[in-house]
Amino acid sequence: xxxxxxDPRHKITKRxxxxxxxxxxxxxxxxxxxxxxxxxxxxxxxxxxxxxxQLEKSRLLSDRFSAERPKGSFSTLEIQRTEQGDSAMYLxxxxxxxxxxxxxxxxxxxxxxxxTVL
Amino acid sequence: xxxxxQMEGPVTLSEEAFLTINCTYTATGYPSLFWYVQxxxxxxxxxxxxxxxxxxxxxxGFEATYRKETTSFHLEKGSVQVxxxxxxFCALALxxxxxxxxxxxxxxxxxxx
Numbered sequence: 001x002x003x004x005x006x007d008p009r010h011k012i013t014k015r016x017x018x019x020x021x022x023x024x025x026x027x028x029x030x031x032x033x034x035x036x037x038x039x040x041x042x043x044x045x046x047x048x049x050x051x052x053x054q055l056e057k058s059r060l061l062s063d064r065f066s067a068e069r070p071k072g073s074f075s076t077l078e079i080q081r082t083e084q085g086d087s088a089m090y091l092x093x094x095x096x097x098x099x100x101x102x103x104x105x106x107x108x109x110x111x112x113x114x115x116t117v118l
Numbered sequence: 119x120x121x122x123x124q125m126e127g128p129v130t131l132s133e134e135a136f137l138t139i140n141c142t143y144t145a146t147g148y149p150s151l152f153w154y155v156q157x158x159x160x161x162x163x164x165x166x167x168x169x170x171x172x173x174x175x176x177x178x179g180f181e182a183t184y185r186k187e188t189t190s191f192h193l194e195k196g197s198v199q200v201x202x203x204x205x206x207f208c209a210l211a212l213x214x215x216x217x218x219x220x221x222x223x224x225x226x227x228x229x230x231x
Binding site: 035040108 | 122154158159160161162164167207209217218219220221222223224
């Protein structure tokens with residue numbers, strides 16, 4: 001297994017354009033997460049899937065953002081009508097099922113997709 | 119709300135120096151605590167964790183002890199190496215069914231030979 005893969009690694013776009021990022025999690029992981037990291041800040045939770053079900057969304061995920069995981073495997077994060085404030089690193093992570101306190105469901109992060117909106 | 123505060127960087131040390139990066143947290147309930155490390159061009163990697171009070175997490179010479187009374191989880195290493203240069207993030211997750219991490223802002227560590 002090669003870990004969590006994200007594509008593209010870097011995307012430069014003009015304001016108002018749509019962009020889509022793809023995440024391929026570790027194959028046996030049921031859970032998939034998206035986080036956003038802006039310069040000089042820690043990652044912030046955006047949304048979470050268990051299999052194909054999107055179970056929680058942050059208030060950071062405005063109507064211009066949509067995430068899918070149609071077959072419970074890879075996921076896409078689409079940003080419509082991009083704004084300069086969307087410039088950030090978008091991180092994907094996956095984990096097996098398990099309660100946090102058990103320590104069993106540790107997240108594995110991908111290297112991220114960096115978005116630059118001009 | 120839930121939040122994590124960690125010391126601002128960069129922290130600049132010479133090789134073999136002692137490292138401390140402070141981390142304090144605010145949480146409703148009893149969170150699990152984590153340190154993640156981010157090397158240039160790579161994804162976040164879990165460094166160590168502790169899931170209850172007084173637990174000590176350790177890995178690769180790094181240690182952190184979950185202190186409920188001071189709501190702290192300071193990262194320490196007795197002798198840093200140049201290869202430890204990276205950004206370190208303290209994080210918490212509430213003990214719910216899934217791991218919704220709340221991160222601090224990160225501390226950059228620079229170790230010179």
